Amino acid sequence: MKNGTVYDIVIVGGGLAGGLAAVALARAGFHCAVVDAANPVKMREAAFDGRTTAISYASARVFRRLGLWDAVAHEAEPIRDILVTDGRAKSRFNDGAVSSFALHFDSEELEDATPLGWIVENRFLRNAIFDAIETEKNVDLFAPAKRAGANFNDGSAEVLLANGETITGSLIVAADGRLSALRGEAAIKTNEWRYKQTGIVVTVAHERSHEGVAQEFFLPSGPFAILPMTPVHEDGQITKHRSSLVWTEREDAAPAYMALDDEAFRTEIENRFGSYLGAVSLAGPRWSYPLAFTLAQSFIAPRLALIGDAAHAIHPIAGQGYNLGVKDIAALVDVVTEARGVGLDIGAMTVLQNYQRWRRFDSATLALGTDLLNRLFSNDFPPLRFARDIGMEAVGKIAPLRKVFMRHAGADLGSLPSLMQRDV
Ligand SMILES: Cc1cc2nc3c(=O)[nH]c(=O)nc-3n(C[C@H](O)[C@H](O)[C@H](O)COP(=O)(O)OP(=O)(O)OC[C@H]3O[C@@H](n4cnc5c(N)ncnc54)[C@H](O)[C@@H]3O)c2cc1C
Numbered sequence: 109m110k111n112g113t114v115y116d117i118v119i120v121g122g123g124l125a126g127g128l129a130a131v132a133l134a135r136a137g138f139h140c141a142v143v144d145a146a147n148p149v150k151m152r153e154a155a156f157d158g159r160t161t162a163i164s165y166a167s168a169r170v171f172r173r174l175g176l177w178d179a180v181a182h183e184a185e186p187i188r189d190i191l192v193t194d195g196r197a198k199s200r201f202n203d204g205a206v207s208s209f210a211l212h213f214d215s216e217e218l219e220d221a222t223p224l225g226w227i228v229e230n231r232f233l234r235n236a237i238f239d240a241i242e243t244e245k246n247v248d249l250f251a252p253a254k255r256a257g258a259n260f261n262d263g264s265a266e267v268l269l270a271n272g273e274t275i276t277g278s279l280i281v282a283a284d285g286r287l288s289a290l291r292g293e294a295a296i297k298t299n300e301w302r303y304k305q306t307g308i309v310v311t312v313a314h315e316r317s318h319e320g321v322a323q324e325f326f327l328p329s330g331p332f333a334i335l336p337m338t339p340v341h342e343d344g345q346i347t348k349h350r351s352s353l354v355w356t357e358r359e360d361a362a363p364a365y366m367a368l369d370d371e372a373f374r375t376e377i378e379n380r381f382g383s384y385l386g387a388v389s390l391a392g393p394r395w396s397y398p399l400a401f402t403l404a405q406s407f408i409a410p411r412l413a414l415i416g417d418a419a420h421a422i423h424p425i426a427g428q429g430y431n432l433g434v435k436d437i438a439a440l441v442d443v444v445t446e447a448r449g450v451g452l453d454i455g456a457m458t459v460l461q462n463y464q465r466w467r468r469f470d471s472a473t474l475a476l477g478t479d480l481l482n483r484l485f486s487n488d489f490p491p492l493r494f495a496r497d498i499g500m501e502a503v504g505k506i507a508p509l510r511k512v513f514m515r516h517a518g519a520d521l522g523s524l525p526s527l528m529q530r531d532v
Contacts, residue, residue: 113248115141116454117444118267118277120255120290122148124161124230125416125433126283127237129440131174132527134246136441138454141275142247143267145254152238157230158395159309160335160352162187162322162427164225167434170527171236179236185338186223188320194485225427227322227335227352250275255284258293265411265455279444279455280412286402288418294409303399303482305330306362307424308355310394311337312377313348315386324425325380326485330356331425332380350391353377354424356399356486366396399423403475408464411455413440420471423482432471438525439466470522 117133119126122144130142150156163171163184171177191212241247250269257268258280267275282290291298318336325332333354340348355377357365365376370390378388402421407414416433440463447459 114264115139115275115277117279117281118143118275119281119283120267121283121285121418122249122251123283123285123416124233124237124430125437127241128434129281129283129415129437130247131237131240131244132437132441134244135174136445138246138444140247141277142241142249143253143255143269143275144251147252148238148249152235154231157234158393159230160227160337161230161233161430162225162335163228164431165222166524166528167431168226170434170438173527176236176240179239180228180232183232183338184226184228185336186320187225187227187322187336188223190224190322190324192324194326227337255290258290260411278453282412282414282418283416284418286400286417286421288414291404291414291418294412296409297405298402299405300400300402303401303423304359305356305399306359307397307399308357308362308365308394309397310353310390311350311392312353313350313389313391317349318351318385327380328486329358329361330482330486332356334381348391355380362396366394401475401479403472406464407468408460410457413460413463415440420475422475423478425482426478428474428478432474435525435528436467438527439463441527442525466523
C-alpha cells in the first residue's frame with residue numbers, strides 16, 4: 109500500500125497494545141497504518157524491555173484467534189497457583205516475618221483446570237506481534253517515525269509525521285502510552301497520580317522448580333511478586349529454573365537498591381524472596397519503572413479512540429495493565445466491524461460511543477480496584493494489617509469467592525468481545 113493510501117485506521121504507537129491492535133484490525137479486514145517513533149529492530153531486542161507479562165486466559169484467547177499464540181506458547185509458563193502472603197522483609201533488625209494468613213488460588217478449582225494465566229517475556233510477545241505485522245498485507249508500518257501532529261476533519265483525520273509525511277484515515281487510534289501526547293492534543297483530561305513507588309524488575313535463577321506457583325508477597329514498601337518463567341534447557345535438560353521479580357519499592361529508596369553491586373543486590377532479593385526455592389542468583393540485568401496511575405476521562409473524541417496505557421495506566425500489583433489493553437482492542441474490533449457492516453462511518457462519534465460505553469467503566473473499576481489494593485497492602489499500619497489479614501482469611505475460606513477472584517485474574521468476567529469469548 110503506502111504512497112497516498114487512505115487507510116481505514118491509523119494507529120499511533122506500535123507497542124504491545126498498538127501492535128496487537130494493528131494485527132487484530134487488519135485480520136478483521138481494515139487497512140491499517142501503524143506509526144512508532146522507535147526503531148523496530150531495537151524494539152525486538154532483549155535489551156528494549158526486561159519485563160514479563162502475566163497474560164490472562166481471556167487475553168491468550170485473543171492471541172490464539174489471531175494465530176499468534178503458537179509463536180509464544182513454548183515461551184509461556186502456565187500459572188498453576190497463586191499464593192498471596194502478608195509479610196516483612198528480613199533485615200539487620202529482624203528475621204523477616206510472614207503472616208500466618210495466606211491466600212491460595214489453585215487452578216484445579218476451576219471447572220476446566222485452565223491455568224490462571226501465563227508468564228511471557230515481553231520480548232517474545234513483541235516479536236510475535238512484529239512478525240505478524242510484517243507479513244500482514246493489510247498493515248503498513250511507519251517506524252522509526254515520530255508523530256508530530258494530527259488534524260481531525262469532518263470526513264477523515266490526518267497524522268502528521270516529523271519527517272513531513274501525512275497519513276490519512278477514517279479513525280485514529282491513540283496507542284502512544286501513558287504519557288499520550290495525542291490524548292493531550294485532543295483535550296482529553298486525565299485523573300492521574302504518582303505512586304511514589306518504583307517497580308524494580310529482574311530475572312533470577314533458583315535451585316528448585318517453582319512448579320508454576322506465582323507468589324505475591326506484600327511488604328510494607330509494596331508488593332514483591334515472584335512470577336514463574338519457563339526454565340532454560342540445554343541438550344534437552346533443564347539447566348536453569350527461573351522467575352521474574354517485580355519488586356515494588358519506595359521511590360526514594362529504589363535508586364540506592366538499583367546502585368548496589370550484584371552480590372549486595374542479590375542479598376536484598378534473598379531477604380525478600382526467602383529460601384523456599386533454594387539458592388537464588390541474578391540471571392539478567394535490572395530494570396526500574398516509575399509507577400503511576402492515569403485514567404483518561406474520555407476514551408474517545410471525534411475520529412479518535414484511546415487504547416492501552418494511553419487510556420489507562422495502572423499499578424502492576426495485579427498484572428492486569430496489558431490485559432485491559434487487549435480487551436480494548438477486542439472491543440474496538442467488534443464495534444468498528446459492526447459499524448462497517450451497516451455502512452456507518454467508523455470514525456463517527458455515535459459509533460465510538462459504543463466503544464467508550466464498553467470499555468471506560470470496566471477499565472475504571474479495575475484501575476481503581478488495583479489502586480485500592482496497593483494502598484491497603486503497601487503499609488505497615490497495624491489496624492490495616494489486621495483488617496487485610498482477616499479479609500484474606502475470609503476470602504481464603506469461601507470457595508465461590510476464590511473462584512470469582514480467579515475469574516478476575518483470568519479477565520474472564522463481564523461482557524466479553526468476540527475475540528475473547530470461550531469456545532463453544
Ligand atoms: C513493572 C511492570 C510490570 C507489568 N506487568 C504486567 C503484567 O504482568 N500483566 C499486564 O497485563 N500488564 C503488566 N504491565 C503493564 C503493561 O506493561 C503495559 O500496560 C503495556 O506495556 C502498555 O503497552 P502500550 O502499548 O499501551 O504502551 P507503551 O508500551 O508505552 O507503547 C507506546 C508506544 O507508543 C510510541 N510512541 C509514543 N509517542 C509517540 C509518537 N509521538 N510518535 C510515534 N510513536 C510514539 C512509543 O515509542 C511506544 O512504542 C506492567 C507494567 C509495569 C511497569
